[in-house]
Amino acid sequence: MLMATMHDVRSSTARFVETKYFHLLNQAQRSSGQLIYVAPNYMRKATAEPRQARLTINGDRLTIEQQGERTREVSLQDYSEIGPLVESVRATLAGDLAALTRYFTTTLEGGADNWTLTLTPREPRLRELVAAIRIQGERNAISDVQTLEADGDRTDMAVLPDSK
Numbered sequence: 001m002l003m004a005t006m007h008d009v010r011s012s013t014a015r016f017v018e019t020k021y022f023h024l025l026n027q028a029q030r031s032s033g034q035l036i037y038v039a040p041n042y043m044r045k046a047t048a049e050p051r052q053a054r055l056t057i058n059g060d061r062l063t064i065e066q067q068g069e070r071t072r073e074v075s076l077q078d079y080s081e082i083g084p085l086v087e088s089v090r091a092t093l094a095g096d097l098a099a100l101t102r103y104f105t106t107t108l109e110g111g112a113d114n115w116t117l118t119l120t121p122r123e124p125r126l127r128e129l130v131a132a133i134r135i136q137g138e139r140n141a142i143s144d145v146q147t148l149e150a151d152g153d154r155t156d157m158a159v160l161p162d163s164k
Helices: 002-007 082-094 097-103
Strands: 011-021 029-038 042-049 053-058 061-066 072-075 104-111 114-121 130-138 141-149 154-161
Touching: 002 082, 011 141, 042 082, 082 097, 082 114, 082 130, 082 141, 097 104, 097 114
Parallel strands: none
Antiparallel strands: 011 029, 011 154, 029 042, 042 053, 053 061, 061 072, 104 114, 114 130, 130 141, 141 154
């Protein structure tokens, strides 16, 4: 049911506040900006604070733009660790359960108004990097993405509706 509801979303924009917790640092690092999704395979994460940066995924291509650095473009197929991480959010937004289960074991808890999708990597190489990804949402909108890294680091991204 959740995947069908998510599949109905053709585009969305939201603000994000991301907090990264590093086990070797005492202070978390925060960033914020805007997220854009256009079905089925376009996503952009435009960071405004603390430093402007933009990650754009269009199909198989990842473009990385950071203030003061040259633009880099890579194929997700060439980086077996990045592709599944991108798909964790993109396939959830697209309601593509087949793509999710290709890379992850999935567990869905809760109901339509408050759900949590836990993704556990299938591939040993990916499990060396990521222990789990927890995506929380309400109806057809993601509200939080938590990435638990194998080394103890953690990233929490709160996804907030765009104020119109």
